[in-house]
Amino acid sequence: MNEENRANGEDKETLFSRQIGAQAARKLKAQHGAAKSIWFGLGMSGLIGWSVTIPTLIGAAIGIWVDAHYPSKYSWTLMLLLMGLLIGCFNAWHWVDSEYKEIQEDLDE
Template identity: 35%
Template sequence: MVEAVRERAERRRKARGLPSFARNFGQIGVLGWQIVVPALIALALGRWLDHRLASGIFWTAPLLILGVGLGCWSAWKWIQRQ
């Protein structure tokens, strides 16, 4: 019986070190938002500039690419800290 208690305590200690499903799911959500938010901000800025300057999609396309790149870089840095 003493051995069973020790095994159970050891399993609990090991389980505490593993992240839960909810935590992993939350981290995926954070990563998604870290990529999407800069992309949407850059898209909105590009559309506004194109509307003000009547330039088609001259500013929208490069700013969208820049926003996605910035979001991916930010997500990469966040993963490195985790």
């Protein structure tokens, strides 16, 4: 009888310890996710800002150079600045979309 009680007790302890372990893992994951989300959000906003700013500035710089060396009645600076802005916005959209999909995949798991 002691062996049966010991076996049933071990099964209950094993089940109980697994439940506690799973609960602790969920809690740690949630705590890690909260800290990660703050820094992740700041980093992502910086990434988005730079992914728009850099192509815009490059477009403006090339436009200034073209206007200085090849004068025309059209402003290459303005056209290339707008083109750089569009490329930067597309680039930022791509990053946000890929991160959104990754977050959705994590939530589905």
